[in-house]
Amino acid sequence: MDEATDYKRQISQLAARNQKLAGLLKESRGKLEQLFAELNALAEPASTYGVFLGYSPTHSEVGTTAEVYTNGRVMQLKVSPNVEPGSLVAGQQVRLSDGFVVVEGCAPERTGELATVVERLGDHRLIVANSSGEEKVVLLSQALREETRVPAGEIVLVDPKAAIALEKVEKTEVSQLSLEEVPDVRYEDIGGLDEQISQIRDSVELPFIHPDLYHHYELQPPKGVLLYGPPGCGKTLIAKAVAHSLAQQLGSDGPSYFLNVKGPELLNKYVGETERRIRLIFERARELAQLSSDRPVVIFFDEMESIFRTRGSGVSSDMETTVVPQLLTELDGVESLSNVIVIGATNREELIDPAIMRPGRLDIKIRVNRPNKQGAREIFARHFAESVPHQGRLEELIGAAVDELYADRPFVQLHFSSGEREILHYRDFVSGAMIANILSRAKKLAIKDELQQRANSEQGIGGRHGGIAKQHLLQAIAAERAESEYVPTSTNPEEWTKIISQDHAGARVERVELLTARRSA
Secondary structure (H helix, E strand, C coil): CHHHHHHHHHHHHHHHHHHHHHHHHHHHHHHHHHHHHHHHHHHCCCCEEEEEEEECCCCCCCCCEEEEEECCEEEEEEECCCCCCCCCCCCCEEEECCCCEEEEECCCCCCCEEEEEEEEECCCEEEEECCCCCEEEEEECHHHHCCCCCCCCCEEEEECCCCEEEEEECCCHHHHHCCCCCCCCCHHHCCCCHHHHHHHHHHHHHHHHCHHHHHHCCCCCCCEEEEECCCCCCHHHHHHHHHHHHHHHCCCCCCCEEEEECHHHHCCCCCCHHHHHHHHHHHHHHHHHHHCCCCCEEEEECCHHHCCECCCCCCCCCCHHHHHHHHHHHHHCCCCCCCEEEEEEECCHHHECHHHHCCCCCCEEEECCCCCHHHHHHHHHHHCCCCCCECCCHHHHHHHHHHHHCCCCEEEEEEECCCCEEEEEHHHHCCHHHHHHHHHHHHHHHHHHHHHHHHHHHCCCCCCCCCECHHHHHHHHHHHHHHCCCCCCCCCHHHHHHHCCCCCCCCCEEEEEECCCCCCC
16 A cells, blocks of 8 residues: 555656656756747848838729838838738838848938928929029928928928938928027116117118108118117117017017027138028018018018228138129018018128118118216116115215226327327227126125135124125226227227227328236235
8 A cells, every 4th residue: 555655646747847857858958949049130131221211103903002212212112911011101210121022111211411491392292402502302291291381491301212201391491590589678778868769660670660750751761770889889789679568569469570680600612602602591571571461571680891902902712792692682682571671780880881881771870989977877777776775875886987987098090191199088988888897896806805804704704795885896997997908909900990089080090009008906
């Protein structure tokens, strides 16, 4: 009996072991089959990829034959039954088998070259231009065919070999060269330029605020305004304030636009590229103006002389011989510039081509002069608010700073060819930017003093008297004078004649004599 029980136990153990071995054998067989499959897959030839251009229209059975660009040529290939008919779209990347059969649709190609749209041809083609200006006709991908419009000037991603435009690139050339947001600058933020602000408001704002009166008097609004004068005196601020004021006064029914053109970025080494970019900017302005007939579009060219210099002067590469005519064509060409205002700013007005300056183009020319004592007080007040910590009455601090800034302090003496002499003081070079910089210096000096007072207070030495004091302003003015950052150098004496009285304006300067040594404060 015991022997039989022992045999049964041995048989049960052997059966369990046999079952376990059978499971391991089955698992090993599965792994071996997987390894054989992987080995066979490695032995298969590599897949080829191509760009799907469209289904072939020559075959009656739709979806079975496709036109695909691969291996440097367009081929007509069979489509595998495993690929759902009609699921492939133009511009999509497809995988091909060893026998050149389309077996899978993949994600669209995401790399290629950038090109600019010149014109759309029907529903399926585009004329595009590359960076060198060379034009070619390309197909539209399905994504672009579904777009309601692909306007000229738009940037698209192109597969140059397959000659197909894949998608729009959101950042267009016009947005790279301009800012379409209306600046948050008000006329109240500008000090010392009341006369110039009044001039530009009469010239630019009235035609949009009272168009009925202009129509009644058969008066055309000005096409452009030129703001000229010394650097740092508020020309750019005035242009921004014009755009902001127009947006505010015309209400919130629709947007106003301020195209702040970055002049140097217009320049391009390829012939004709700069002119094309100017054309794109004006095309964009016309598009924006057509969105609403009563909303203005302001095109602002800062440092205008950098692009539109006098033709034939020989002082540059003479690229202005084609760039200037392009601007002239846009200003008074066949295409209307309604609701579009061009504002230019420069501190070298004599370098701008006279054809641009004539009435009918830049009709209004406004000189932005250096501030006088009253203007300087207003500028100080704009930058020196009551909320800024200060010692004493604010009016007295500003008055002391202005008196010091406009005190008699000879800087240079000009010797003219006629034998006459003219002394220029530091006050002859004051600008709004200089006043803002003086206040920044005074604030830094006040901060340093307050930090020192805090250290002394912790050591039990003296008390604390924070805020800008009179001595901080005087020290800041002295430091600004010492640096003389905004004064023309004596190596170009003709620059000095622009800031002196009309009696000697334009006179030939033979020698510039410095009356005070330049040294750091």
